[in-house]
Amino acid sequence: MKPIQVGLLGIGTVGSGTFNVLQRNQEEIRRRAGRGIQITMVADLDTARAKSVVGDGAKVVGDAREVIANPEIDIVIELIGGYGIAKTLVMEAIAAGKHVVTANKALLAVHGTEIFAAAHAKGVIVAFEAAVAGGIPIIKALREGLTANRIEWIAGIINGTTNFILSEMRAKGLDFDVVLKEAQRLGYAEADPTFDIEGVDAAHKATIMSAIAFGIPVQFDKAHVEGITKLQAADINYAEQLGYRIKLLGITKRRDKGFELRVHPTLIPSKRLIANVEGAMNAVVVHGDAVGTTLYYGKGAGSEPTASAVIADLVDITRLHTADPDHRVPHLAFQPNELANTPILGMDEVVTSFYLRLQVADQAGVLARITGILAERGISIDALLQRESAEGEAQTDVIILTHDTVEGEMNKAIAQMQALPTVLAPIVRIRKEELN
Amino acid sequence: MKPIQVGLLGIGTVGSGTFNVLQRNQEEIRRRAGRGIQITMVADLDTARAKSVVGDGAKVVGDAREVIANPEIDIVIELIGGYGIAKTLVMEAIAAGKHVVTANKALLAVHGTEIFAAAHAKGVIVAFEAAVAGGIPIIKALREGLTANRIEWIAGIINGTTNFILSEMRAKGLDFDVVLKEAQRLGYAEADPTFDIEGVDAAHKATIMSAIAFGIPVQFDKAHVEGITKLQAADINYAEQLGYRIKLLGITKRRDKGFELRVHPTLIPSKRLIANVEGAMNAVVVHGDAVGTTLYYGKGAGSEPTASAVIADLVDITRLHTADPDHRVPHLAFQPNELANTPILGMDEVVTSFYLRLQVADQAGVLARITGILAERGISIDALLQRESAEGEAQTDVIILTHDTVEGEMNKAIAQMQALPTVLAPIVRIRKEELN
Numbered sequence: 052m053k054p055i056q057v058g059l060l061g062i063g064t065v066g067s068g069t070f071n072v073l074q075r076n077q078e079e080i081r082r083r084a085g086r087g088i089q090i091t092m093v094a095d096l097d098t099a100r101a102k103s104v105v106g107d108g109a110k111v112v113g114d115a116r117e118v119i120a121n122p123e124i125d126i127v128i129e130l131i132g133g134y135g136i137a138k139t140l141v142m143e144a145i146a147a148g149k150h151v152v153t154a155n156k157a158l159l160a161v162h163g164t165e166i167f168a169a170a171h172a173k174g175v176i177v178a179f180e181a182a183v184a185g186g187i188p189i190i191k192a193l194r195e196g197l198t199a200n201r202i203e204w205i206a207g208i209i210n211g212t213t214n215f216i217l218s219e220m221r222a223k224g225l226d227f228d229v230v231l232k233e234a235q236r237l238g239y240a241e242a243d244p245t246f247d248i249e250g251v252d253a254a255h256k257a258t259i260m261s262a263i264a265f266g267i268p269v270q271f272d273k274a275h276v277e278g279i280t281k282l283q284a285a286d287i288n289y290a291e292q293l294g295y296r297i298k299l300l301g302i303t304k305r306r307d308k309g310f311e312l313r314v315h316p317t318l319i320p321s322k323r324l325i326a327n328v329e330g331a332m333n334a335v336v337v338h339g340d341a342v343g344t345t346l347y348y349g350k351g352a353g354s355e356p357t358a359s360a361v362i363a364d365l366v367d368i369t370r371l372h373t374a375d376p377d378h379r380v381p382h383l384a385f386q387p388n389e390l391a392n393t394p395i396l397g398m399d400e401v402v403t404s405f406y407l408r409l410q411v412a413d414q415a416g417v418l419a420r421i422t423g424i425l426a427e428r429g430i431s432i433d434a435l436l437q438r439e440s441a442e443g444e445a446q447t448d449v450i451i452l453t454h455d456t457v458e459g460e461m462n463k464a465i466a467q468m469q470a471l472p473t474v475l476a477p478i479v480r481i482r483k484e485e486l487n
Numbered sequence: 488m489k490p491i492q493v494g495l496l497g498i499g500t501v502g503s504g505t506f507n508v509l510q511r512n513q514e515e516i517r518r519r520a521g522r523g524i525q526i527t528m529v530a531d532l533d534t535a536r537a538k539s540v541v542g543d544g545a546k547v548v549g550d551a552r553e554v555i556a557n558p559e560i561d562i563v564i565e566l567i568g569g570y571g572i573a574k575t576l577v578m579e580a581i582a583a584g585k586h587v588v589t590a591n592k593a594l595l596a597v598h599g600t601e602i603f604a605a606a607h608a609k610g611v612i613v614a615f616e617a618a619v620a621g622g623i624p625i626i627k628a629l630r631e632g633l634t635a636n637r638i639e640w641i642a643g644i645i646n647g648t649t650n651f652i653l654s655e656m657r658a659k660g661l662d663f664d665v666v667l668k669e670a671q672r673l674g675y676a677e678a679d680p681t682f683d684i685e686g687v688d689a690a691h692k693a694t695i696m697s698a699i700a701f702g703i704p705v706q707f708d709k710a711h712v713e714g715i716t717k718l719q720a721a722d723i724n725y726a727e728q729l730g731y732r733i734k735l736l737g738i739t740k741r742r743d744k745g746f747e748l749r750v751h752p753t754l755i756p757s758k759r760l761i762a763n764v765e766g767a768m769n770a771v772v773v774h775g776d777a778v779g780t781t782l783y784y785g786k787g788a789g790s791e792p793t794a795s796a797v798i799a800d801l802v803d804i805t806r807l808h809t810a811d812p813d814h815r816v817p818h819l820a821f822q823p824n825e826l827a828n829t830p831i832l833g834m835d836e837v838v839t840s841f842y843l844r845l846q847v848a849d850q851a852g853v854l855a856r857i858t859g860i861l862a863e864r865g866i867s868i869d870a871l872l873q874r875e876s877a878e879g880e881a882q883t884d885v886i887i888l889t890h891d892t893v894e895g896e897m898n899k900a901i902a903q904m905q906a907l908p909t910v911l912a913p914i915v916r917i918r919k920e921e922l923n
Contacts (some may be wrong), residue, residue, distance in 0.1 A: 083822070083825075188781075324784060328760070341508045341622070344786075359777040374809075377521065385519050386521045
């Protein structure tokens with residue numbers, strides 16, 4: 052049978068990896084897929100760079116629309132990124148009847164509903180394993196591996212840059228700014244790291260996972276997005292003393308009246324497997340009612356790990372594109388007419404436990420006032436650590452771990468505590484999850 | 488559309504879980520699959536027990552052949568277990584044109600070639616996600632998620648009973664026999680635990696994974712099978728001091744001239760994620776050339792976790808059974824005519840590093856003789872620990888960690904060392920893997 056012909060839009064890091072792995076393992080892949088898969092056309096504005104990667108292996112063009120217009124091309128891989136031209140090209144490829152493989156989480160988290168609807172109407176597949184957690188086949192696990200389950204929650208380390216920074220902060224006791232510079236020097240953080248360190252990238256991925264786990268549309272605009280830029284070494288250290296590690300987690304959770312969708316630094320028990328995921332590695336914990344807790348771990352970025360996911364999608368499409376579209380795995384795991392309009396809950400309604408650090412005057416009655424405020428709000432205390440004040444110091448740190456509480460109540464309690472004259476600095480508040 | 492009709496053979500622990508989860512989550516599953524999935528017939532010798540589980544939800548019969556003969560039944564689930572009647576019924580179901588879902592690793596590891604060939608010829612699917620690592624979707628990850636990769640090796644904790652026993656031995660410093668009794672009391676080990684503690688169950692699963700990872704037939708008869716019954720608390724303790732934990736691993740590895748396939752107790756660095764998988768949990772590490780190291784973790788047994796895998800297979804079949812059989816995922820991941828006849832290597836050719844414990848006379852020159860023997864065989868030493876002999880004792884333990892070596896050479900070296908008059912007891916030898 053004639054090989055499946057693939058057109059690649061954008062041949063940067065992941066594109067090069069995809070081209071190279073597909074060539075290197077072509078025999079292995081053909082033995083699995085039952086048919087060859089070839090990238091025969093590559094579009095990149097930098098045609099010289101593209102040619103240096105593909106040599107004579109594929110035709111290089113400067114205009115992506117040449118690829119889309121080519122009737123020989125069965126599948127288009129979009130690796131341009133961003134919401135702009137990438138969106139236009141994906142929509143044009145769909146309109147041209149091409150299947151699409153993309154690693155573009157930003158695009159899908161924001162415009163997924165429109166894109167999947169167009170693909171469904173046209174009877175083509177938009178595959179996106181590479182959009183979440185790089186080489187880890189987490190989309191497949193969620194869409195196909197765990198179909199028996201009512202998914203209860205997902206919590207993932209889904210941004211390698213921030214996990215690298217947090218690992219270094221903990222290991223070396225350094226502050227955020229220092230480690231960020233080191234990460235940039237080592238290539239773990241980009242020159243403009245905003246999307247990573249502010250949690251936006253993780254929120255894109257969490258948004259996609261929430262949709263396919265719960266059968267709801269992608270709703271990035273409803274996600275709570277909080278990065279790691281304000282994290283202090285002191286809190287990482289205190290957390291450690293209390294048996295916790297701080298990780299930037301993307302969390303989405305089923306609740307009675309809606310779903311939680313949030314990205315923020317989170318204390319998790321040190322003994323959990325995911326607490327021990329270090330450096331730029333990713334891991335996603337999925338809890339289903341039947342299967343219980345499962346975890347998926349691997350490289351979340353990089354040339355060949357991401358290529359691994361892109362090519363898995365190519366093989367899936369090679370197998371499925373002749374099948375009745377109604378029998379394919381739906382884009383968002385649930386049938387398009389079966390998506391629920393259950394809302395994403397506001398942060399005031401989110402339930403978590405908390406880590407609080409209060410810098411207080413070292414005098415009688417302070418602790419009574421603080422604990423009194425928490426008690427009035429029905430917030431119960433799980434653990435309390437009061438640092439001995441250094442000699443000559445008139446202040447000390449009080450660390451409180453609470454049990455689960457509604458965030459709205461916690462906000463009010465924090466405002467009250469903050470107003471106490473004996474609370475000397477802004478209260479540090481970090482959410483905590485047990486991930487049982 | 489009419490629901491898919493499923494017949495269940497054997498309604499014990501996993502069968503009950505499958506029936507219950509399918510009922511409880513029927514709406515969730517229908518929203519995903521686009522079609523209802525119902526167990527409408529159940530066969531079990533103990534019809535009273537079967538009726539107590541299914542109530543009026545399905546017809547109960549005593550004869551499995553009634554299920555297979557029923558033209559309304561689309562898929563047959565085999566949960567009887569073993570090689571005997573289970574095999575006959577699976578072959579009859581295939582002959583009757585039914586798709587089959589099975590959790591029977593023993594059956595597939597031993598008779599998989601015959602069963603898959605019959606299914607292929609008949610154009611039906613035999614799905615077996617539940618056969619390896621229970622609820623963890625590892626078969627799907629290997630067959631579909633990692634298709635871009637040349638898989639280099641797999642190492643898994645794929646037997647919960649033995650992992651529970653090893654976890655308890657380490658945590659409490661107890662010997663095997665004591666912990667086995669406790670495990671039996673708690674229901675983690677069966678009354679006859681032979682298949683678990685002797686490594687047979689793990690070898691069945693490793694055999695299946697080796698086939699789908701490398702594109703070779705299932706070859707259980709070539710697997711090296713070694714259990715944990717001879718493990719001593721002292722070695723778990725020494726390993727710990729050296730920064731290692733001992734786990735029963737199922738390992739399969741690509742080598743130049745063939746594949747390794749083996750189950751045995753293994754030292755692994757304590758800092759590896761898989762070293763921290765405790766109790767009855769399972770985890771599988773898969774290393775692919777593109778994706779690098781990935782890990783999959785979850786419950787490897789139990790009613791609903793295993794049901795989760797069985798039902799995922801039902802959903803897959805519901806989607807795929809109308810598709811052109813040539814475009815389905817092949818049973819063993821690679822197309823049937825693309826399986827390689829590359830051999831499974833004998834243990835003499837296997838390469839690992841080793842942990843050795845020698846009980847030696849506490850006298851001059853002993854260490855020189857031992858290290859001399861290793862050096863002659865080209866086996867280099869990574870670490871050496873000599874316990875101070877207790878006062879009045881004339882003997883001591885010498886612990887040696889070696890670098891990678893061919894097992895045949897190590898066997899010769901051990902025989903030579905054992906023959907030394909200053910080596911006072913049988914040498915303990917445990918293989919070691921870095922799992923980088």
